[in-house]
Amino acid sequence: MHQTDKIQIHDLSFVPLLSEDEIRERVAAIGQELTNHLAGKNPLFISILSGAFVFASDLIRTFDSHCEIGFVKLKSYQGTRSSGDVQTVMGLDKSLKDRHLVVVEDIVDTGRTLHFFLEHLRAQEPASITTVTFLRKPEAAQFPVQVDFVGYDINDRFVVGYGLDYDGLGRNLAGVWTV
Ligand code: XMP
Ligand code: MG
Numbered sequence: 001m002h003q004t005d006k007i008q009i010h011d012l013s014f015v016p017l018l019s020e021d022e023i024r025e026r027v028a029a030i031g032q033e034l035t036n037h038l039a040g041k042n043p044l045f046i047s048i049l050s051g052a053f054v055f056a057s058d059l060i061r062t063f064d065s066h067c068e069i070g071f072v073k074l075k076s077y078q079g080t081r082s083s084g085d086v087q088t089v090m091g092l093d094k095s096l097k098d099r100h101l102v103v104v105e106d107i108v109d110t111g112r113t114l115h116f117f118l119e120h121l122r123a124q125e126p127a128s129i130t131t132v133t134f135l136r137k138p139e140a141a142q143f144p145v146q147v148d149f150v151g152y153d154i155n156d157r158f159v160v161g162y163g164l165d166y167d168g169l170g171r172n173l174a175g176v177w178t179v
Contacts, residue, residue: 007177009166014177018152023162023175027055030132030149031062034102037130039065043100046092048117049073051106054163054171055134055151059104067102070094074113096124106163107135108150111143118145135159135176154178 007014034043045063047056049071060069073090101121108114114131121129132149139156159178160170170177 007170007173009160009169012158012166012179014160014170014179016175017154017159017178018162018176020174023151024058026151027058027134028062030151031059031064033149034059034130034132035062035064038063038067038100038102041065041100041127043067043102043130044094044096045069045102045104046121047071047104048106048113049090050171051163051165052104052134055106056104059132068094072117074117096121096126098125098127101126101129103129103131105131105133107137107159108133108145108147109137109140109156111141111145114145114147115143134162135164 005016045056045060045067047053047069050073053071056069060067070092071090072092103114103117103121105114114133118129118131130148131146133147134151136147136150136153137156138153155178157178158166159176160166161173161176163171164176165171
């Protein structure tokens with residue numbers, strides 16, 4: 001979507017936080033680190049839908065070795081506040097046993113989503129789990145979660161863009177915007 005210096009979505013006004021160019025460089029750097037860490041192991045990237053689909057699609061193309069990708073749909077979030085328990089709505093169809101997993105998340109806010117999802121994955125005895133999140137809000141942390149690679153630590157303010165939405169809108173913004 002075309003960029004300006006201010007975007008109105010529903011009732012909220014957003015200003016730029018991260019540009020398309022800086023995101024591209026940061027994602028490439030993470031892809032390089034993941035390559036160093038997992039090349040030759042045919043990792044299975046697991047993208048948490050919907051928000052992480054943009055990050056995951058850029059990230060796997062910076063991973064310089066064979067890999068597979070799967071998607072999982074979890075539900076825990078409505079409007080601009082984290083709420084409710086995490087439920088797996090659409091699962092993975094492959095065995096995770098003895099696989100090297102890379103969990104790809106758009107944003108870790110309270111940590112609830114990742115915390116519960118990691119428990120679910122560990123029960124299936126993968127060879128390893130590496131966690132990657134594009135954004136993290138350290139101030140909001142409530143659940144203990146292992147995050148191995150973080151794109152950016154940001155303030156506890158609502159953001160949209162690069163896959164993240166505000167009630168359905170904003171996912172197609174190339175950069176990240178904040179209220
Ligand atoms: P928890 O609290 O489980 O939250 O760590 C993670 C999920 O909450 C959503 N989330 C956001 N979505 N802008 C968004 O568009 C935000 O600022 C934001 N904060 C949290 C997101 O779906 C993520 O997977
Ligand atoms: Mg959302």
